[in-house]
Amino acid sequence: MPGLKRDKITSYRLSQTVVQEYLESLFGMYDFKIRLKSDHWVFYIPRKLTTVFMPTFLDFLFPFGKQLYTQDFQFSGFRSEDRLSSDDRGLELPRLGRSGRDIRMCYNLKSVEPSKSQKEWPWSIRQTAAYHSFDIETGKAFWVIIKGDQLIKRRIESTTNARRAQALNLSDFDSLATSFSSTLQAHLLIFDWCHEHWRWYINFLEQELQRLTRETLLVDLGQSSNVIDRTSSQGQRATSSQVHSSPLSVSEKATWRSGSEIKEPTSYPRPQYQAPPVPRPASLFAESQESLNADENFSFSDLQQVQSLEEKANEIILVLDSNASTLSKVKQYYRETFTFDEFPITLKSACARDFTKFEKAVGNIIGDLQMQESRTKMLLRLLTNRKSLLYGILDYRNMESNKLFASKAQLSTANMEIMTQGMHEIAQKTKQETVSMRIITLVTLFFLPGTFISTIMSTDIIQYQVSADGKSQEVFQLGALQLYLAITLPMMLLTFASWYGVYIWVDRKEKAKVIKMHLRALS
Secondary structure (H helix, E strand, O other): OOEEEEEEEEEEOOOHHHHHHHHHHHOOOOOOOOEEEOOOOOOEHHHHHHHHHOHHHHHOOOOOOOOOOOOOOOOEEEEOOOOOOOOOOOOOOHHOOEEOEEEEEEEEEEEEOOOOOOOOEEEEEEEEEEEEEEOOOHHHHHHEEEOOHHHHHHHHHOOOOOOHHHHHHHOOOOOOHHHHHHHHHHHHHHHHHOOHHHHHHHHHHHHHHHHHHHHHHHOOOOOHHHHHHHHHHHHHHHHHHHHOOOOOOOHHHOOOOOOOOOOOOOOOOOOOOOOOOOOHHHHHHHHHHHHHHHHOOHHHHHHHHHHHHHHHHHHOOOOOOHHHHHHHHHHHHHHHHHOOOOHHHHHHHHHHHHHHHHHEEEEEEEHHHHHHHHHHHHHHHHHHHHHHHHHHHHHHHHHHHHHHHHHHHHHHHHHHHHHHHHHHHHHHHHHHHHHHHHHHHHHHHHHHHHHHHHHHHOOEEEEEEEEEOOOEEEOOOHHHHHHHHHHHHHHHHHHHHHHEEEEEEEHHHHHHHHHHHHHHHOO
């Protein structure tokens, strides 16, 4: 429809009469052609009435709404527009008390409020957007205040009751001057909200900072390095002592020829072998580990939390500075408006005292915001220093851990070197014993045939007797041979069976031990 603007509103729990009364309160007595369509009330507004708001007020509405992450949070400001002269006169709506000569402004402020919905972080920064116009001829004041809850609404209602209205002049609209003074008091009500909880919020941040970083000033970082140095030096001394105490030297090595020719060395060294003493660094490493674990309560998550506190502090500085700037602009705008020639002189003189109080109150609020901003800047410097200290502690602990692991690796290498030296000594001893066993085996094999023949000949199996005629006679006794074999062969079988049984038992025991070690390693 020409000259009309279409709009709609949800019909949930709203009757047509309620919608009609609401639109008339905003735009006056008009036929809005309200129709129910689906689940919305559809209506039409005269297009000339839609300019009642400043278009720039929409800039302060966009940051509102349900958001997963904060968006457009840094936006803040103050917009104003005055139509005091006859040439700038706006739309006249006598039925609504609008002469067309008015001052209009919009701004937004932020403040911190306790939040019960966040258990880990009981504070939340919230915003309020306000639009205000004041007609300098009729004294008609118009307010639109946007906030996510009913706090400002409840405060306005509580301050406009009969008991407090006279003291605050917030509901006195009998004259042009009292109406103007009431608008100043309404501004102060919003201004008071924007600075009331910052002190406790900053105290909360300071407590969180001290909780996270207080112990960083008490950490002793000199002990762990000394322990690691002692561990390393002891390992080096143990290694060097074992190397120098080796019982065999290069000059004492013997060379052997393989095959049947075995040459026994002219002389053997006779050292007194001892088991190589393996160093026991467990106590030193335990002491070093305890020293490194003394600051175990500091972790990377603490650094992340301190970083979060630093971001919160920067956020506070931005909000406090923008609030102070907005209040200064509001105060400056009213001061400049009072100097305009088009502004009614009677209103200037009648409201001079109230305006002075307004300026003083706004100045006090700005001073408090600046003081809290100074506190926050001090807190921010402390946060930066503590974060650097915490980062240094974590970096130092990482370095000390690397040094400890390097010392452990060095000592393990020293232990392996000692064990290798011991194995070398055992190998040398085994080599000497092997040569001795070869000699014994050779001698045994040399005399074994004769010993066997001598044993047979000493029995009654074969006997040599001298006959009566003086001749040597050989006598062979089969029964003696059978008795000899009957005793010897079972004894041989019993010996081999016993040996084989012991071999099987030892082999199974070793296999069970290996399987047990593998299962322990897998678990």
